[in-house]
Amino acid sequence: MRHFLRPGWILLFLLCSLRGRSQDSASIYVNQILQPSADSVRTNAIHRLVALRDPSTFPLLMAINDKKLYLLDNKAVTTDSKPSGDGNYRLYTVYPTYQLLQNSSGQPLLLPPGKLTAVDIPRADRLALVGIAPLLNLFSNDVQKRMLAYSQVGNLQDQSTLQLVAAAVNRETDENVQRIGREALYAARLYAAKDETNAKVYIDSIALNWSDNAATLLTSYSKEKAFSPAAGSYALAKASRLEKKYDNLQRIQNLFSGLSLGSILILIALGLSIVYGLAGIINMAHGEFMMIGAYTTYCMQLVFGHQAGDWFYVAALPLSFISAGIMGLILERLVIRHLYSKPLESLLATWGISLILVQTARLIFGDLTAVKTPQLLAGGWQVAPHLTLPYNRIFIIVLTLVMVLLTYLMLFKTKLGLQIRAVTQNRQMSACLGVETRQVAALTFFIGSGLAGLAGCAITLIGNVVPDMGQTYIVDSFLVVVTGGVGKLAGTIVSGLGIGFFTKISEAFFQAVYGKVFILLFIMLFMQYKPKGLFPDKGRIAEE
Amino acid sequence: MKTNNKPLYYILFVAIFAILLPAAYLSGLLSINTISIWGRYFCFAIAALGIDLIWGYTGILSMCQAFFFCLGSYGIAMHLVLQKTSLPDFMAWNKITELPFFWQPFHNAGVTFALCLIIPALFAFFIGYVLFRSRIRGVYMAIITQALTLAMWLLFLRNETNLGGTNGLTDFKTLLGFDLSSAQVKLSLYLVSFAVLCLAYIACHRITRSKFGKVLQAIRDSESRVSFTAYKTANFKLAVFVLAALLAAVGGMLYLPQTGIITPGRMDVKASVEMVMWVALGGRGNLKGAVIGALLVNFLYSLCTSWFPDSWLFILGFLFVLTVLYFDKGLIGLVATVRQRIPGLHFKTSQTTNRYVADSK
Amino acid sequence: MLLTVNNLSVSFGGVHALHLDHFSLGEKELRVIIGPNGAGKSTFLDIICGKTKADSGEVIFKGKPVLGKSEVQIAELGIGRKFQKPSVFPELTVYDNLLLAVKTKKDIFSTLFFKVSPAIAERIHDVAARLQLNTVIYKQAGALSHGQKQWLEIAIVMLQDPTLMLIDEPAAGMSDEETEKTGALLLELANTHSIIVIEHDMKFVEQIANHLVTVLVRGKRLMEGTFEEVKNDQRVIDCYLGRTNAQLETL
Known part of the structure; x- marks a missing residue:
């Protein structure tokens, strides 16, 4: 929990508190878009909203971009990208808050698009949104899109973009996406940092946050962008520790796959x-x-x-x-x-x-x-x-x-x-x-x-x-039988797990196929010592 | 060997395949493709002789004969590919610019032929040495050799092994300067295959009748008795295993120029079990049976796949089951029983089964 | 001594199958081993001929250690074995069975180019005649009667011409007449070979036991002596008359 008190978070709260100022003008423009007195008014309002970059308006802009803006009882709503069964869609309000709509019994409200009044925005107006599409995607209700968006938002040294990213990270619900977002913020601060203590704090934050990309990011920082050799080597050390940790986890993952393969065998x-x-x-x-x-x-x-x-x-x-x-x-x-x-x-x-x-x-x-x-x-x-x-x-x-x-x-x-x-x-x-x-x-x-x-x-x-x-x-399972000793429960279990583990572990070192060849050689050598398997019968019953 | 004193069958067999079939082609009754198909069957029969030696006579069920067969085929195929181009197409696709080292020797025809025999023999020697030394036998032997074939099949399927992957090697033009698409070359290959089959048969026949052959059969009957009689059974098994591998490789070498393609599919689990089945069907422990089985099953296969393609696996499956359950000694055994049961029909049965028995040369 | 055994022991799954402190056999001696079921008689022969590996102890044959050698090496040393359950090659003819046994070079090349010399053929027919196999010599061995198979296996051992023959229950499944013939043959062979015979049939033992009889019980040597001594020993009688079971149960 310690890392929640890091400067990154403090920064985030600061950024969020700036939001209020644009609120009033934004709501005016939103009304102008939903009930325009003239086409030109609407066009102007959209351009204004784009320029404002107010996070609270982004769900609305998203809906426009996706052509999914509807009116329901004079409220602006949007739908999921996919139906939740039988062609019915879940609905969300878009402004001033982005919220799932519920019916009286507390269940998500489901409606077909046909029951909704579409708000028609001309193509020309929608084109105004192209420039901020990556930013919009930060607020998409599609996890994949959001994840991708963070790599496309561009230069985070730009304050308004940074603000938006911070807002997006703050409202993010998916743990993995949030991790990516946080990393983008930390990285921005790290690049901007001009003293050792600050830099180390952000390096630590990135390492603790530990996204897929963290090790690469820290390595590249140490090589290219580090403002001092000390910060660089600190980042490099962290990166290699992360990589080692990652490898270990990967090994556990492999063992686990081996365990399940062995189970099937x-x-x-x-x-x-x-x-x-x-x-x-x-x-x-x-x-x-x-x-x-x-x-x-x-x-x-x-x-x-x-x-x-x-x-x-x-x-x-x-x-x-x-x-x-x-x-x-x-x-x-x-x-x-x-x-x-x-x-x-x-x-x-x-x-x-x-x-x-x-x-x-x-x-x-x-x-x-x-x-x-x-x-x-x-x-x-x-x-x-x-x-x-x-x-x-x-x-x-x-x-x-x-x-x-x-x-x-x-x-x-x-x-x-x-x-x-x-x-x-x-x-x-x-x-x-x-x-x-x-x-x-x-x-x-x-x-x-x-x-x-x-x-x-x-x-x-x-x-x-x-x-x-x-x-x-079939051939693999016969190998299990042969290695374990025929008719032996314990032998089957031990050799099944052994072959399962061995397959997955060797797959980590070689490719799957070579792993198989390797196992076979291993079994052939093993049978030099134990021709009747792990648990052979002895004495008279062993004959035949 | 019971019909050994009836040279008529042997003469008939040679007459049909060495004279009648080529004559039918030359007079336009048969297409060259039919001739070529039978040429391929002869190659299978050569490999089947090896399986009969190792399984039928020595009692060792080796499931890696298909692998040895493919080693022979792949060797020749590599040579043929290099005849045409300095770097095979598939390598270019895989962004390989230089011919891998193990392809280099296959430029030379003589070296290729030698390697096609040496490599399978070495493989067999190594596998046999390890397995027989640790007294792996019976079912264990079958399973391990099967697993080995499976592993090799997987290796050959890979692109990294530079053997053409799933697609195998194909599209050959010439062999020793002869155009492989010409009818004359095809007919010659047919005749060569047939001649090699006859030679292999005679050699195997000699071997099985020698004291060496008796030791093999004794190993099948009671291996421990053979050991206690002071024969080093492991050496005998190793010798016959290498011999069987060589026969399979020779079959593979002759097979390739007649089909024009070799893929790893020739050595998958199905193919390797099927090869054993030829011998079981014809009659194991009997060289004639091996030859008849190989020819007959493959002939049936080509008939079925053109008439009712979906049914072939059913037919093959039932043949497996029926043979094992009811005709333990295969067709040869069946013919013998029928003859014993109905002595009065002796002449008639020998006529009706002429086609099969005559095949055995 | 031709064969000396010291402190030989083997166990299967924690059960002592054999624990023999001492055993020795002289040149051209015929020794009979008797003992109730499970006494370790066959196991003893199995160890000598290399079929079973001993846990500890030593077996010296002709001054050379035997343990650790392969079956073939032991056979080449001159030990031949006939098993309790007849072990012949059922799908070969009697003649081929005997041909394989004849003491010649037994490597791959010699067998591949082997030609039967008149001397060998004569020897085969000679041995076959002695065991009354000459009438069935071209029959498949699998088609023989149980008694004939026993004889065939003895013939195989004879043609190997070993110094020491290990004969396991030669009279099992034979008629009285056949048993007596077998006994006579063994006595005759004992003039030129050393022989260890395992037997249950006391009448048969009496016929052939011209020297010492060893009694094994539960893997241990109970006693050794002439047939008369053994027959009258109270411990042996106990073993054969039911008290064995009571004793076994207390163990």
Whole structure:
């Protein structure tokens, strides 16, 4: 909080208090624009307002510039640039204050433009605004435009411009844009500063404010515009510290991406590993169960439509598990049960199945479909100025955690789990002891495929839904299984996270592709020491 | 080998492809494109022989044969590109002014041919050395080689690797001074491919019948028994892996001038599994099966894609499943079972399956 | 001593599979190892032939350490192994199975250009005849009966001509007549080779145990002595008559 008392802020308050003087004349001109006695009066009024550069008139000028100035009950209003549903727009008053209009129940007032009386301003008059367009954009209701405007406002050593920028920063609602604006102000003061203490104060302010551009700005200041070598080196030191901090945050961001990628790999590989351990099946169609899960999510979106909001995703979570699981069951009955303990044969047969499923999906859904991210998961958790952890990735990680936990409980705390582990270790013996190995295998297949389906549902949050999406993940998830040791929960988790992290970290150093080659070499070397994965079986069961 | 004492099939096979097809072209019954397409199938069959050696005979499922095939093709392609221009177009687009160092040797035809064999062999040697030393086998081997192919595919897709990226290398004019678009050159390439296929078959046949070949089959049956009988199985596996890589590379080398294009698509996951499937379909552990499988699947492919394009993947998928589930030994095995079941139909079956069996030379 | 073993130990997942303080075998000695299930008999042979890695201890064969060597190196030293579960090449003919076993140069080039000499062919047929495999010599090994497979594997070990043969349960799945034949063959082989035999069948053990019998229990050596001594030892009888389970449970 300390930095709020810095001179930059004091300056801002000073500038704002200057506003009152032009108020009276501005309101006259505004009236002349809204109800002109003659065209020439209006033209004159607009030119006057442009020259005045009174921030309070800017929303009005913006509305004129955008051709969005309307009258509602004799009040001047403007609308959002985009409708807020069904062609209705939110309304804002433009003068003397810029405010969202509300209906009696406190909800935003929504109206179609047709119900409003447009105030027609001739093109010639609007052209008067071209010169101050960047300044106007500082007050736009479009965040992107405002952000861009700060880089276009021009020389801030000009007092009137500085005043406007200060006013804009003051009323700014978006944190990131405000940061950019503040930086522009600080920079202006820094360039103007003529003594060491002042300069250092502004350098500190810029560093504390810490926009994307801060390090570059300080570096260029130290090289070109610094009034003394001491100030220059001070700025440079600050810049390099910022850069280091930024790199560290970037690293955390990478680790986080690695964590979420690893989570997805774990979700896919979990089923793969259990099924392989239990039945000796290399299921190349496992990725297609993921695809089925993703398309289930897509279908839910279609079924629920726009109205239902996020509910489609809530429904999709269990349904993607069930639909992929049922598909898995069907395949198990039709094909895969003939291939138990023949891994290489099953690899080829399931690849055939995979081809069929992919082609079927392509014929039904076409080549590219996307699921929109649920509202609740849009955006992210801003941990620090340059560290945002997207909610969708957090969700994926939590989902994986829950599923891993459930799988653990299923494997180690239920009778089914006991049977699964028994069949995994010794099929014949389990059968002799009265375990219905076929039923156990079928159930395992259901669960394994279901987990893949769930992974598919999760993937829709971060990627497109395409028919051959499964094939992009299948090789990676097999690597996870192989590295972790077949049928090993802990191995799958460790190697899934390891490969996820490693991929993202190596992507930071090399490009994505080289990262992949690197991982592969690493795994090959790793297997020199641990040919049966991280957690191999020992003793008699290890044979075969 | 059961039909080994029936040279008739071999004679028929040679007669059809070495005399009948060229004759049909010369008399105007077949277009030169059809001839050229079959020439390409022969290249696939050569690679399939290698897959049969490594998988069918030795029991090692290698999924990187497609990669070796592409190495052969890319080598020749680089030479052909340099025949035409000193700096390939795509490099100019990527603002590269100087030919990368690894392109330099491909100016010379002799060096190119040598490199096309040496590079895949070295790759195979390195991969095999690392994998076999750590006793990676079975499924693990399949998955790791598949991942390797995937990684290489990704590398070849990149523009930075200077191999033409997604578009690959194409638009060739001459090979050793011969115009690649001329019908005569195409026919010659067809005949050369066929001759190489025959030679490769004979060589593989010799190998499989030698004691070396028996060791390979013994490794497939029980690798530990072979070790305890004092054979260094890793060396044998490495040898056959390199041999298979060489066969794939030779196939790739001959394939390129006949298609006129090579893209990374030839070595994606689909392509590499499909190559294994040729052998599974024809009948693994049987050289005739490998050749028949490669020819038949590719022939089917060209039929299907022109008649019902959407259905090819369905057909291929079902073929995969059916073959694995019901015809474990592939077509060759199927023919053998049919013959055993119906001895009275012996003559008739051999006639109806003539086309397939005869293919096996 | 041909083979000396000291303080050999191996454990799987925390369970001691074998903990052998001492074991030694002389030239041309036939030693029988008996013991209840899980006594570590097969594990012992697995360690000697290089299939399983020991945790600690030493195995000296012909004055050379064996531990840490690969299966091939151990086989080249002159140790041959027949497994409990017959391990032959099912898709090769009996003749090819035997051909691969014959002691010749076994590198890639020699095998690639290998020609069967009359001497080798004769040896193969000779061994096949001794094990009554001559009638099935061109059959696929996978098509043989269980007993024939056992014999085929013994034949493979014989053709390797090792100094030490490790024979794991040779009589399993054989008829009485076949068992007796196997016993006679082992006794005959013992004139020229050192042999360790693992066996459960006491009648068979009695037939072949012309020297010492070692009893292993729970990975440890319980006792060593002639068949008569072993047969009458109270601890051995206990082990084989049910008290084993009670003892195991208390552990």
